Amino acid sequence: MDEFPISNIVFIVIAILLVYGIFFLVKQQTSAIIERFGKFQSVRSSGLQLxxxxxDKVAGRINLKIQQLDVIVETKTKDDVFVRLKVSVQFQVMKDKVYDAFYKLENPQSQITSYVFDVxxxxVPKMILDNVFERKDDVxxxxxxxxxxxxxxxxxxxIKTLVTDIDPDEQVKTSMNRINASEREKVAAEFEAEAERIKIVAKARAEAESKRLQGQGIADQRREIARGLEESVDVLNNVGINSQEASALIVVTQHYDTLQSIGEETNTNLILLPNSPQAGSDMLNNMVASFTASNQIGEAMKKAEAEKKNKKEDN
Incomplete structure (x- = not known):
């Protein structure tokens, strides 16, 4: 078997090197920077390039996708509270300024970070802590x-900047949580007090209505008792018993009715005094004497009033 000529091997190697040296690929959303003898030549877009x-050589590649950089900044608010802010910056290389992006700026992330810190x-030092939370979009x-x-x-x-996190000092967060808890407890206490007040008012109204109805019932009861007594006196007057004697008789009758009702109750501890056989007679005599004395006093008062009136008329 004849040996493969060395010249052919050299030719194949050179051909492969030429192919790899001539052709190169640029990915989607990427731009390639071509330099010739160290000098900028052109910007190549995605696809197969020559x-x-x-x-010529590929000096570098630029990513054209939207990128995000998170920057954490620690600063102090107007009310002297140290706070850490996380700022997310979304940026993109402009397709018509790939040359500037590649040659003018060595490290874009560091440049963006510096500006974020500065702003x-x-x-933030112009705002108090509460305003930092409320106006984070302004920042x-x-x-x-x-x-x-x-x-x-x-x-x-x-493309966009966002303040994605605001983290005050740990002691400040603890204090804020205590304040919020106190405010919530205060609101809860106010609601509980209002509910208790409503209950008390409702109970008082119910008791007032109960007392009113109770008083009305007692008044109606006494009215009916008075009407019954009046009718009893009228009946006794018709049989020749005067009003004083009729009243005494009714009282004595009520006395014995009370004794009878007490006797019917087996579990009662009530004792009515005096409670002797002559109690009814004594009560009647006392009542008659009281009525007589009352009539005498009444007649004397009428006589004195009449004499006083006559003296005034004479003067």
């Missing part, structure tokens, strides 16, 4: 505006 071997430490917009003005000269477009 270059002159040993003359945040200029804006994000200020960062975006500053970065856009600075980074577009380097071929970078700032």
């Amino acid at each position: 270059k002159i071997p040993l003359v 945040v430490r200029a804006e 994000a917009n200020a960062v975006k505006s500053e970065l856009n003005d600075a980074m577009q000269d380097y071929g970078y477009d700032i």
Whole structure:
């Protein structure tokens, strides 16, 4: 078998090197920078590209996708509270400024970080802690505006900036939690007090209504008792018993009715005094004497009033 000529092997190797040196691939959303003898030649977009071997070279590649950089900044608020802010910056290389992005800026992430620090430490010290939470969008917009003005000269477009986290000092967070808890307890206590007040008012109204009805019932009862007594006196008057004697008789009758009702109750501890056989007679005599004395006093008062009236008329 004849040996394969060395010249052919050399030719094949050179051909392979030429192929690899001439053709190169650029991925989607990527740009390649071509330099010729160390000098910028052109920007190549995605796809299969050609270059002159040993003359041109791929100096670098630029990512055209949207990228995100998270920057954590520690600063102090207007009310002297140290706080850490996490700022997320979304940026992208502008397709028509790939040259500027590659040659003008060595480290874009460091440049963006510096501007974020500068803006945040200029804006946050103007606000108290509560306003930092409420106006975090203002801080994000200020960062975006500053970065856009600075980074577009380097071929970078700032898509969006977000303040994604605000983390105060641990002691401050503990104090804020205590304040919030106290506020919630205060509101809860107010609701409980209002509920208790409503219960008390409702109970008082119910008791007042109960007392009113109770008083009305007692008044109706006494009215009926008085009507019954009046009818009893009228009946006794019709049989020749005067009002005083009728009243005494009714009282004595009520006395014995009470004794009878007490006797019917087996478990009662009530004792009515006096409670002797002559108690009814004594009560009747006392009542008659009282009525007589009352009539005498009444007649004397009428006589005195009449004499006083006559003296006035004579004068």
